[in-house]
Amino acid sequence: MDNPLYTVAQIRAIEQSAYATLPPGTLMQRAGRAAARFAMELLGERTPGNSRPVLVLAGPGNNGGDALEVAANLADAGIDATVLHLPGRQDASEETATAHERARDGTVGFIDMLPPDGDWGLVVDGLFGIGLARPLEGALEGDYRDLVAALEALRCPILALDVPSGLDADTGAVVGPDGIAVRATHTITFLGDKPGLHTAAGRDHAGQVRVEMLEVGPEHLPAAGARLGSAELFARCLAPRRHDTHKGSYGDVAVIGGAHGMLGAPVLAARGALLGGAGRVFVAMLDAGPGYDSVQPELMFRNADDLDLDGRTLVIGPGMGGSAGAMRLLAKALDGNSPLVVDADAINLIGASPDLLGRLAGRRAPTVLTPHPLEGARLLGMTAGVVQADRLASAREMAVRTQATVLLKGSGTVMARPDGAVVINPTGNAGLATAGSGDVLAGICGTLLAQGWPAWEAAIGAAWIHGAAADLLVAHGIGPVGMTAGELPAAARAVLNMLVQESLG
Numbered sequence: 001m002d003n004p005l006y007t008v009a010q011i012r013a014i015e016q017s018a019y020a021t022l023p024p025g026t027l028m029q030r031a032g033r034a035a036a037r038f039a040m041e042l043l044g045e046r047t048p049g050n051s052r053p054v055l056v057l058a059g060p061g062n063n064g065g066d067a068l069e070v071a072a073n074l075a076d077a078g079i080d081a082t083v084l085h086l087p088g089r090q091d092a093s094e095e096t097a098t099a100h101e102r103a104r105d106g107t108v109g110f111i112d113m114l115p116p117d118g119d120w121g122l123v124v125d126g127l128f129g130i131g132l133a134r135p136l137e138g139a140l141e142g143d144y145r146d147l148v149a150a151l152e153a154l155r156c157p158i159l160a161l162d163v164p165s166g167l168d169a170d171t172g173a174v175v176g177p178d179g180i181a182v183r184a185t186h187t188i189t190f191l192g193d194k195p196g197l198h199t200a201a202g203r204d205h206a207g208q209v210r211v212e213m214l215e216v217g218p219e220h221l222p223a224a225g226a227r228l229g230s231a232e233l234f235a236r237c238l239a240p241r242r243h244d245t246h247k248g249s250y251g252d253v254a255v256i257g258g259a260h261g262m263l264g265a266p267v268l269a270a271r272g273a274l275l276g277g278a279g280r281v282f283v284a285m286l287d288a289g290p291g292y293d294s295v296q297p298e299l300m301f302r303n304a305d306d307l308d309l310d311g312r313t314l315v316i317g318p319g320m321g322g323s324a325g326a327m328r329l330l331a332k333a334l335d336g337n338s339p340l341v342v343d344a345d346a347i348n349l350i351g352a353s354p355d356l357l358g359r360l361a362g363r364r365a366p367t368v369l370t371p372h373p374l375e376g377a378r379l380l381g382m383t384a385g386v387v388q389a390d391r392l393a394s395a396r397e398m399a400v401r402t403q404a405t406v407l408l409k410g411s412g413t414v415m416a417r418p419d420g421a422v423v424i425n426p427t428g429n430a431g432l433a434t435a436g437s438g439d440v441l442a443g444i445c446g447t448l449l450a451q452g453w454p455a456w457e458a459a460i461g462a463a464w465i466h467g468a469a470a471d472l473l474v475a476h477g478i479g480p481v482g483m484t485a486g487e488l489p490a491a492a493r494a495v496l497n498m499l500v501q502e503s504l505g
């Protein structure tokens with residue numbers, strides 16, 4: 001299944017293209033009907049004792065028009081719907097004015113402010129959609145900010161129309177330096193899915209996302225530059241294991257890192273690589289470290305300076321520090337022909353050295369960079385805040401500068417290629433916000449490269465499997481609170497085996 005993600009500009013183009021073939025107001029009416037159906041699903045079975053009213057928030061633009069259509073449809077279905085209308089100072093579009101009349105003519109109730117004691121079965125957020133032009137504010141323009149803040153105290157589900165109000169649909173950032181956005185439990189998004197619902201603050205604000213195409217056919221859809229990740233994007237790499245194989249058939253991984261005080265990081269990466277299926281896994285420490293891992297004695301420990309880098313997949317950076325020795329090893333790894341995962345301190349070193357960046361950009365072997373936002377910021381010479389303000393653009397820029405596949409970590413991990421293609425990973429949860437989980441991710445990415453996956457599929461697959469491992473742990477009560485990185489490799493192994501099994505049909 002393809003899951004394209006469209007920019008706001010593309011959604012506008014789809015809207016215009018479809019609009020030209022339809023009577024005015026058709027799309028808004030379809031949006032209203034589809035969202036009202038979704039609202040009724042969320043309300044569940046209505047009984048006399050369970051018939052709390054629906055609060056519909058309608059803003060000044062066409063998103064408000066959608067909301068008024070929802071209210072009218074709910075009222076037609078016999079559901080008690082109350083509209084809080086904040087029309088702003090500009091004239092509404094013709095469709096919105098029509099929707100307003102329709103709601104007024106029916107049994108919809110209208111209120112001017114949120115009653116302090118309201119007991120709602122559902123709130124529908126139709127304040128702003130893709131037309132949000134500035135941060136939500138109070139005072140003159142209607143008390144949008146206070147209203148959205150007041151929703152935080154409500155305990156009922158919140159259904160956002162198109163985009164949670166206050167969220168940038170392109171980037172997933174809350175608009176404004178000190179902005180606020182609706183925290184919805186569900187979002188029904190129109191004419192195509194949007195990247196901002198799946199990355200940065202998007203996952204927290206959008207909740208569960210349903211895409212509603214409003215009966216608009218594929219002839220109106222442009223080519224998407226971004227898509228939402230799924231196991232189908234790497235399914236062709238999920239080969240079942242043949243009997244007639246040996247450890248050499250599944251590749252060697254060498255994790256290079258482990259300066260004084262950071263010896264655990266490469267061990268976690270190596271465990272991720274081993275349980276992800278590599279035939280043999282080495283830990284090449286910069287500092288004198290342990291001789292073996294008692295949890296995973298299969299790992300082979302070497303001194304980094306003595307390790308032959310050829311013929312194996314390298315994961316360089318976990319706990320590596322920034323010493324002269326680390327830099328020398330990194331230069332050697334970059335100059336070689338081994339598939340390579342560049343993580344953590346290795347990224348910091350490249351960010352500080354145009355020479356290393358040049359060596360990286362000149363590589364021909366498969367190469368994946370796995371920065372978190374601060375490491376990414378160092379690579380681009382900016383702050384983490386600027387990287388996070390537009391994660392897709394930042395990841396694309398890193399991919400262009402490094403000529404490598406980039407995996408920008410965080411909620412809604414973004415994979416980008418130098419040609420501009422982007423995938424946003426949909427799996428994972430905040431249990432991963434714990435030290436060492438990134439090391440395990442780098443190890444999983446390395447193990448997939450070692451087993452012959454191309455860089456793009458290895459990055460998409462590693463992010464997906466790592467996130468699904470965390471989701472599996474949560475399903476078993478292991479997290480999100482207190483999940484540890486050391487628990488991820490075994491869960492990732494379970495996920496990978498399930499995927500291989502499923503791929504057999």
Ligand SMILES: NC(=O)C1=CN([C@@H]2O[C@H](COP(=O)(O)OP(=O)(O)OC[C@H]3O[C@@H](n4cnc5c(N)ncnc54)[C@H](O)[C@@H]3O)[C@@H](O)[C@H]2O)[C@@H](O)CC1
Pocket residue numbers: 015019027028031059060061062063064066088090127128129130131132133134135136137141144161162163190
């Ligand atoms: N026109 C159509 O055919 C369709 C439109 N659709 C809906 O229309 C939405 C887009 O409509 P619009 O372009 O009218 O945009 P919005 O409804 O998102 O908001 C635009 C209005 O809000 C004002 N505004 C923006 N930011 C503000 C802020 N921070 N404070 C106060 N006012 C602010 C603008 O001046 C403008 O009047 C979509 O998100 C979708 O919900 C859907 O019904 C699909 C079809």
Ligand SMILES: Nc1ncnc2c1ncn2[C@@H]1O[C@H](COP(=O)(O)OP(=O)(O)O)[C@@H](O)[C@H]1O
Pocket residue numbers: 344372408409410411412413428429430431432433434435436437438439440441466
């Ligand atoms: N809130 C979150 N939601 C989803 N994934 C997260 C979240 N926080 C962290 N992660 C994931 O956990 C990993 C953390 O990696 P990183 O920041 O490098 O930590 P470390 O260096 O301690 O291992 C990344 O894969 C990241 O995408």
Ligand SMILES: [K+]
Pocket residue numbers: 063125126127128129160161162163164165
């Ligand atoms: K909205």
